[in-house]
Structures are given as structure tokens and as C-alpha cells.
Amino acid sequence: MVATADPVRGALRTRIEHAMRPWRRANPMARWLVIVGGLITLTFAFLALFPNVVAPYGEDQYQYVVGSTDDPRLLEDQRCGTDVECEQIPRRIEPGEGHPFGTTSARLDVFSRVVHGARVAFSIVLLSTLLAMGIGVPLGLMSGYRGGKLDRVLVTLMDAIYVIPGLLLAIIVAFVLQQYFEPGLASAAVAVGVVYVPQYFRVIRNHTLSVKEEPFVEAARAMGAPPRTIVGRYIFFNVVQSVPVIFTLNAADAVLTLAGLGFLGFGVPYPLAEWGLDVSRAITDVVSGFWWTAFFPGLAIMALVTGLTLVGEGLNDIVNPLLRVKGFKGRVPRRRDPAPESQAAGGEADVSQTITRENS
Amino acid sequence: MAESVPTFTTDTATATAPVLEVRDLSVSYGTPRGPLHAVDRVSFDLHAGESLGVVGESGCGKSSLGRGLMQLLPVGAAVGGSVRLRGEELIGTSNSRLRRARGEDIALVFQEPMTRLDPLMRVSDHFVGAIRAHRPKVSKDEAREMAREALAQMGIPRTRADNFPHEFSGGMRQRIMIALGIVLRPAVIVADEPTTALDVIVEAQILDLLDRLRSDEEVGLMLITHNLGIVAETCDRVAVMYAGRIVEIGPVAEVFADPKHPYTQGLLASVISVDTTELVSIDGSPPDLVDPPPACRYRPRCPIKAEGSDRIDPALTSVGADHQAACLLYEGAEIGHGKVQA
């Protein structure tokens, strides 16, 4: 029993060790960036998953329960005046005790709005990514593997989408969608997601093109494996490794696109807590000197985007061995034979080049 | 340009004075694990009109030796010892003197001609930049003329001087690199694997060019290569490097006919020739230069393992006329490399 279990566990351990190898070899700076960025991102992920643990109020709560309990939150089955005694949250108070980020003119607690905003941001980034991957990855695989006319048409089409400024494209899609659907999380996710389809497509296609020529794929083909098996088993699992890197780099961008969309009023509808939307609603406050209603939601955007960018760039550094040389001081190994390294980097090397675009 | 022919070469008394004297040259690089001693207390002389081959495996420090002579090293690297050029000490000299020495006194010809020219610059402008860096008074037109002259000497048509680097083949680019190296008539040319990236026919042409420079211009040529055949054909003397040290140095004919150091013997045995019936290689790999073995560095791979080589780090000792080897098989090596290991 033990004898059979051990090799399995051993194999698993070697696999994990193998997967961790780039991490251990990476320069300390890159690792540090990933850790800091990861902590920031995880903090926001926690807020997104459990907003009520942190936020004292609901996202559209303007009055709170006074009296017996310490919890000021108004539950769904409670009605003010009849079930419990309520008091309204004061308007426009400065950040301080009870309201660390202050309150808005609509009697909303800015801190609670910011916390709940994490949920909207995460939902939309995840939904839009699923959409972009769902379209971009299969098309990229097909285009790269089949080649020919189909490839040319798809590449030009994707280039045409890519050339449209990301935010503008999201606006157009949101505009078209609002004719048919009530604005909400789903339509905002589609609007944001469409922007990133070409990026997944490009990276996957280029990576597929290079993997297609690898000896093990040719061997599979020589043994008579059908295209479905070759693409599904051999190519997919090789190519899919570049997806996390594209994801982390795109996610930061997607948060900004969503915020821009929200700021212009084409994102999720009020009273959903969305940071860009909250900043736009605070413009008039700023003119009259209330800085906190705009400041904190914007700061949240900046913090989350910074976190995601650090993770993305750090991962890119770590996964891409060509960049790894960069951080290490001292003698750069002689580039006698750069071929194996640069080939291994193939798809990933593209990532940072392809994604040099942001939206706000 | 004619006056740049070194005057002392005509005088028999000074002809024996080496143009380059290297003593205890060390080059180390900073690594996360500590300094890596790529070149460790290397000494040799180079005379005008002489060609010295430097051979060894990859990573033995031969390229670092060439760069160390010019102190052309990355940040974090350190050079120690003494390099005297026509009697003038270059180690520890001012940055501006060093800059002037590069290109004007010592020229370096690199391994990869494809990437050594600035892709955005016309070939002639490379020459103009180099010439005017050393002779500010030369006008651009004069510099261009000098460029065409040097290129013509290397077999590149004058009309192509204003082309961009990518318009030339690899062999032509290496000729351009050599032309760039000789345009200021340096006393020493260090050629670091100048033909490794080129095909055999071009290789022969380039070696021929270098050889002509050596004999016609009385240049001291240091040819760094891993190709023993090239050394046999073109060099007067050969230095064999192992793990940052010169382990054997002497006249090519003598060293190749009767190698004294076990490493040289192994190296020569592993050369493939027409008579080769089985492939011979040296087992093991060179030592880690961050933490080298305390005594003889070749001992772990040495088939002989001379008496005492586990305790003493052997120094070069005379094994023939102008022929030295660093092996405890020979008397004199036991004085060690400065310090005897207990």
C-alpha cells in the first residue's frame, strides 16, 4: 500500500517542484513584486467575497438601526419605524469616527460603498475574462492550428477589433446592448469582455503556431492522431500556460475599462456600488470642496490596478526566462545559443508586447 | 598613417621587448553567491608581430582574459594585476587614458559580427565615430576616406562604405569589424573567436587577413578560440587555459607535438581529425569558479593525479625552451601559486 502510494506522491512532488522552479530562480525583486501585488489583490478579493464582514452598512443603505443591537445594518425583513427604530445617516460628513471615509450627499457611507465596489469589480473582471477567454482561446487555437484563409481572415478581424481604442469599443458595445437589455452586471461584463478577445486570440494563436512545429506534435501527427486529439491534448495544454499571464495583465486593464465605463454612466446602474460610477457622482461635491466622496473610490481603483499590475508583471518576469537574466547582477551569461530559451519563451514573450494598452 | 608603424620593431634590441606584458591578471564578476574568478593570476607576454593563440573549453576564462586586457567589463566586475602596454601600466590608470587605449592601442574583434554594428548607423559613421573619438582634429571627410581605405584593405568595396550593416553578410561584417579595429593602427589586436559564427571558407579568409595584418603591420595578435586547428595554422605560440588559469604556454609546434600538461594532452586527444577512429573526451566538467578546488584545479578530471596535487596548487614551471606548464609532474611547479596549501 505504502509502496504504491509513495511513487505517486513523489511524482506529484517533483511536478510541484518543477512548477515552482521558475519562482525559485526568479530574482528577488520580481518575487517581491508578486507578493506585494498578491497581498493587495487578495485583500480586495476578500472584500469582494465577504463585503458584509468589513462594511458596516449595505451598499445603498442610508439609514441605520438604533437601539438594542450593535449592528447598524438594516436587514431585509426589517422595516424602519415599525420593526425597528431607525436613524438616517448624516449627509456629507468628513472622514472620521463611524465613517472612516465620510458620507455622501445621498447619506451613503463611502467606506461601505468602496468595500461593496470590490464585489462589482471582481464579478465583472471575472465574467468578462471568461467571455474573452471563451471566444479568444478556441478561435486562437483553431486559427493557429488550421492556418490558411481562415487564419488570415480571423487575424485581420481581430486586428480590426484591437485597433479600436478599448474604452471606445466598450462604450459602443454597451451602447448597442442598452437597446436590448436592462443595464446590469451582465451587459457591463460583455462590454468589457469584448475588448480583450483579440488579446487572448493573438497570444494563443501565436503560441499555437510555434507549438505546432514542436517535435512532439509532429510525432503525434505521424502516429496518426486526429486533429481533435492533437489540438485538445498536445497543443492546448502547452498553450494554456500563457493564459494566467495574459489574465493578470488584462485584469488590471479591465478594472480601468470598467471604471471608465462607469464614470461615463455606461457601466452598471446606480445604486450598485461601482467605483467609477461613484467618482462621477462625486464631481459636483468636489466643486464645493467635499473631496472624500471622489477620493476614496478612485483610490480603490488605483490600489486594485496596482496590485494586479504587480502580480502580472512579476509573473511575466518569472515565467519569461529571457527577462529573468535582466535582474541578476553580475555577468550576463554569454548568449552562445539563445534559441532554446527564446523558443521556450515564445508565447509568453509576446504577452508583455501585446498588452501595452490601458484604458483610462 | 605610415608613422604609426612601431619604431622599435626595426631595432633588434627592442624587438625582444614585448608590446604587451601581462602579470597576475585577475578578473572577477559579482554573482549572488560571491565573486566568480573568471581569470585568476594569469601572466604572459605578447611581442609585436607575434600571434598568440589562447585555447580552452567554454567558460575557462579566455574571453574574460581578452576583455580584462581592455578592462571592458560589466558593472560589478573587478580587474587586478598588471597589464603593461609598451611599458605603460593600464590597470588603475585613469578612465580617459583607458578610453584612449581602447581602439587606439588595443583593438578587440568580437565573436558575433552580426550584432556588433549599430543597426541604425551607416558603416562609414562607425568609422567616423571611432576615428574622431581618438583624433578629434580629423575632419569627417578625412575620416570617411580613412574608412574607405581600411575597408578596401579588408576587401570591402569603397562604394559600400555608406551602406547600413544589415546590407552585409556575416563574413563581410566581420571584415568591417576588423577594419574598424585596425583603422587606428593599434599595437595589439585581440580577436575573440572571430570566426566561430562564420562558415569555413569565410573563416579561412578572415584568418588570412588577420595573419597578413600581423606580418605586414607588426601587430601583436591574440587569437582566442576553442578551435585548436586554427591555432596550429595561424599562431606562433599557444596558451592553454583551464579554470581561469594558463596551464601550459609555449611555441605551437612544441606544445602540439609534445604536450606537457595532462589537460593539454586530453584536449589534443579529443580533437577530431581524419585519422580519428574513436571519440575521446575529458570526463567531468570544469570546476565552479566561485568556489574552486583549493589545490590543483584539474585534479578531479586528471587521469594522472600527480603526487601532491591534492595539496599544492601548481604554478607554471619551465618544461622546455620558452615552454611552461603548471603541473606537479614537473619540477618547480610545487612552489605553488603564491601560496602552498597545507
Added chain:
Amino acid sequence: MAAHTRTGSLRTYILGRLAFAPVFLFLLLTLLFVLLRVMPGDPVAAALGDRISAEQLEVRREAAGLNDPILVQYGRYLAGVATGDLGNPVTDPRPVTQIVADLFPATFELTAFAMVVAVTVGVFVGAVGARRRDGIFDVGGRLFGVLIYAAPVFWLGILAQLLFANRWGLLPTGNRLGARIAYEDVTGFFLLDGVITGNWPFFIDALQHLILPGATLGLVISGVFIRMVRVNMLQTLRSDYVEAAHARGIADRKVVFRHAFKNALVPVVTIMGLQFALLLGGAILTETTFSWPGLGQGLVRYINNRDYAAVQGIVTFFAVLVVSVSLLIDIINGLIDPRVRY
């Protein structure tokens, strides 16, 4: 010099680019048309549905050609774009071409100013940082780059207004000019008009209004430039040709400037092309934040009015602009980098 060879190959290169651009544009316009028009729905009803009667609606629809088959509309759209006719809005008597002519100068002034700020800051911080790698300036510059990239431009704009306009009263915000400035509109580009007419109070007022929105947008974009310039510069600084230039004894400053910096800037031109799309997106947000009467703000207004025809026209203009700019960038690249042409 060899000017004739240069223009010859360049002409082929440019002609190739010019030939491909219309094909690409055609595809892009088709995509936009499909996106905006083929889906069911009625632009006139969408914009005016609840404000006019059914008969009036039908008249407007007929006049706008919306009753024609979709392929006829598509043909009319393409023909219109080819002749510079971008259609007629439902909610505005001016044709879209006129709207673009009225609003685009403001957007151009904003984006051009922002681009100058972004490139200046990016090239300076990136290049100096790479030169003194891992120094305080480098680390600070990179941190600034990451943070400024992460900051939403509209948020920075609001903060800038809060501090510079509301709190300190240093700079005006909102619109392109103060209320009481007399001026003559020659080109629509206020800075240019100010210079042409010699109306300096007008010029200065326009500039003052431009600084906050332009600098905000420019700084946000600069993050990408800092990163790219720094990475490129690090690469060129350790490139083979830079080492070779050092070996020729060329002064450090000249090597950095002439070889490393110049080569590092080549990809930056390409990035400028990519960033232009980003700049347009950012301009929509910046214009809305600062009440800057440009095309981006106009687009948002027409979207809010559900004016399909106007939105389609403006988006088409943006598309043509983006394709033209990328064409221009390709051509500039061909001029700078001799390798591109081959």
C-alpha cells in the same frame, strides 16, 4: 550620401503600407457597421421615439434612408466615408462632418499636448532610470510609472481640479477659454490661432486652460512610456554594438546617446502609435472630466441622446483616424529604422 538607394526602397515600403491601409479600414468599417446597424432596432425611434408622432417618425425614417435594404445602407455608408460624408445626426441639424470639424480641434489640441507631456516624461524618466539602474531615481521612476498607470485619468483630473483650481486657484478649468476672451477663430486650434493672429492674451488663456487636462492625460499615459523606454534602454545598453563601441574607445556619453538611446527610441515610435488608441480613450474621459468641448465629450452626449447616426459618424471618424495614425507611424518607422524597409 547614398540618398538614391534610400528613397528607392523606402518608396516601395510606403506604397506597400498605403495599399494595405484601405483594405484594413474597409474591414474595420464593416465591423463597425455590423455592430451598430445590423442589429434590429430603429435609430430614429431610439432617439426621438417618445417625442414625435408616428407619421413624423416615418417621414424622418424615409429621409434618413432607413427604409432601404440594409445592403444599400451599407453601400451608402462606405461611399459616404469615401467622399468625406459621415452622415447626418438625428438630434442635431449639422452633418457629422461639420460636428467633427467643430469639435476635433479641441480634442487634437488636448491629445497632442498630452502626447508631448507623456513622451517627455517617459523618455526622460525611463532613459535616466535605465542609465542609473536600481538607483533612487530609477526605483522612484518605476514606482511612479506603475502608480500613475493604475490611476484612473478622470480621478486624477478631479483631484487636479480640486487642488490647482478650487483650492489654490492657480489654473482655470472647464472649457477651452475664459468667458471674456475675445478671439478670432481661424483654424479651430486655439494655440495656433493665437500665434497666427498675434493675440497673446488669447494664446495664454488657451494654454492655461489646456495645462490641467493635457498634463493629467499625458502623465497617465507616461507610465507606459517610462516602462518601455527603460526596458529598451536596458537592452540596448547591454547590446553587442554598445560593447563594441566601448571597445573602440568612444566616450561613454557618446555611446549612451548615439548608440543606446537612439536604438532604444525606435520601438518607442511604435508604442506611440499603440498609445494613440489609448490616448483617444483617455481623451473621452478627460474631456468629460474637464468639460472640454471636444469630440469625446460630444460622443458621450450623442450616446446619452441615443443618436445612432451621430455616434456612428463620430466612431467612424475615430476609426479612420486610428488607422491613419498607425499608417503614419509605420512610415515614420521606415524612415528611422533602415531594417524595416527590407
